[in-house]
Amino acid sequence: MSHPSITDTSGLDLAAIRKQFPILSEKVHDRPLVFLDSAASAQKPDAVINAMVHTMHHQYANIHRGLYWLSERATEAYEAVRDQVAGFLNAPSREEIVFTGNSTEAINLVAYSFGSLLTPGQAVVISEMEHHANLVPWQMLRDRMGIELRIAPITDAGDLDMDAFSQLLSDGKVALVAITHMSNVLGTITPARQIADMAHAAGALVLFDGSQAVVHHRTDVQALGADFYTFTGHKLYGPTGIGVLWARRALLEDMPPFMGGGDMISTVTFEKSTWANVPHKFEAGTPAIVEAIGLGAAIEWVEKFGFDAIAAHEQALTSYALQRLATVPGLNVVGHPKERGGVISFTMADVHPHDIATLLDRNGIAVRAGHHCAEPLMRRLGLTATARASFGIYTVQEEIDALADTLVRIREFFV
Template identity: 85%
Template sequence: MSTHTPTTHAHVQLDVQAIRQQFPILGEKVHDRPLVFLDSAASAQKPNAVIDSMASTMRHQYANIHRGLHWMSERTTEAYEGVRDLVADFLNAPSREEIVFTRNSTEAINLVAHSFGALLKPGQAVLISQMEHHANLVPWQMLRDRAGIDLRVAPITDDGDLDMDAYKALLADGKVALVSITHMSNVLGTITPAKQIADIAHAAGALVLFDGSQSVVHHKTDVQELGADFYTFTGHKLYGPTGIGVLWARRDLLEQMPPFLGGGDMISTVTFERSTWANIPHKFEAGTPAIVETIGLGAAIDWVSKIGFDAIAAHEAELTAHALTRLATVPGLSIVGRPRVRGGVVSFTMADVHPHDIATLLDRNGIAIRAGHHCAEPLMRRLGLSATARASFGIYTQKEEIDVLADTLVRIRDFFV
């Protein structure tokens, strides 16, 4: 099965061995085999910089934030709010007040569906694509069912790209209020043409949300350059901890939107009769937040920023090209999707071998991949599949590990034939 070559990047040398030394888990063994971790799209491993920052916070200065007047609380508040500045710079957001901390991308999208969705009227529409993760589908179904909006789905091509002609046609009647589309597919690796998507949507009077859960790991993200109105990502795929995600939204939209959750820290005043809300972004951050996890996210952003996305993108483009070439030599293996531009995710099937069996047997050889529908059941149906096996790459992945994967898949194929 033919494949398209990933986008090329200016070659920037990356010292992968030095990077791997910063990930203690990569020295572990699984079933007495060296760990080959090829499941970074599900959740990336954590470097010492992240682990140490979180441990240091808990050991030396932990306290609740925003409310305390003592030294510990003030220092921890400074560290926590400093991450808001880091994230704003990371996304090139116009203002730190446009950065809302959430638990993950799923919560961020639910926040938009609830709060921006409250501004929509029956007859208006939200437009998604066939390649969305459930996190960018189910919240819009829930909004449709409670608010009477229309939910439209833009098709993809057989190669796994967004069908841009069909996408544009779905916007033609001017009823779409919001386009919500992945910036990079977690199944196909497709990197969507975000700027073009946004330009077409805006010309039709629609706003745009990009789910950046996969894409922020691989490429520099500039929300202003993309023309986004909302952007979400999650910390645990960006070498940070679980339990922390980000919603970026334009200030004017956040000002209009009602709160998502009620409680402490999101209020200005409270009486038994009524409450008033805090200024953005705190209006959307009810209760004690994920303090330590947010500080860990800041450490992760610092860490990847020092390495640089030119180097990261070049390394992962080489890995992906190598994987497409090596996997194509495995008898009976078919790579799923041939998008024009793709990131470091490769899904595949093997004739006569179920993806779950592939993953189980690879695990016995110390190789971690993902198998299943990848929280994208409608996409699987579009592809005519029930599941795929998926290898995904990170900054610490080596070509030699991809070779081990390919060689082991050949042995698995021989076992079943």
């Protein structure tokens, strides 16, 4: 595969974008790297790498505590990212942005802290397509607090069954709906505003797991009608170890702390501690300082391209991939949702997904294979595993061609 030098119909200069990702010039097994696993973790542009290195070279210190220049500069840089994230999500207030380690920690925070305010007899609704991160914490809450966990089914096409979802809300016992904004397996983009309106009409709050969604299109928590929203930095071309919980301030004020320790307190005696104001009440201990600054660099980098262009590029790429994969004998794309992001899971007759991924890797092509941290969804689909190709801003049609052509050769090898 030759490296592309094209500007696609979205107006993005893909060749210039790709040059900003050092890893894309690497070879795997003496083949050019074709990275099609961005849904698991996206690659990092120079802007993110350089911002983190600059911080460690020139202004690293612990934050919020030091009365010296380095600490003050690091604190300013860290807190500036909170403003960036608030703008990125169109949050009403910077104090509604809580930094976490990832989406998983953010959802666990809500399950533990908001969940502690629930009572037996109340219910939480999730869907059949949730990642384990938006399933296991609610099971733990159910076992701890005696709440009911209800599962909203999906259609055979991979969309949320809205009629069944409505029925789950009908008795007025649901306190929270926790739903993915975009499935990491099916690529399904859920009708978030409709979900929020239905939940609120039934007296429930709504949490969206935005781990996949924030990468592909503009996210406005106010327009969505969300009460909680989570995402993780490493899928948004930023570093690992940094995630975000956004929640309405009134909710954060009412919720007890998730963890205790330094920086989340106002006063401490041996008899009693009092808590810092939000969001710091939920940010115990030394945070991921360098990683937060890396997240800020990633947001700045992504926003300069515009989400309209990013979405147009990825929609065109996904459509092209579906067309190319349809030409591969024995290949079955899993799910056909009404609205799909840049994620395609598939199986191939007579070839196990793990073998697909291994043989693709021998040709320099990286895809994910397995249950994708969504075992209940796999059971719903009647599968044990799929292979998954997922796209980022740097993905080009030549890479889709390489995937499809190699899959044809793999199929011929097994038949």
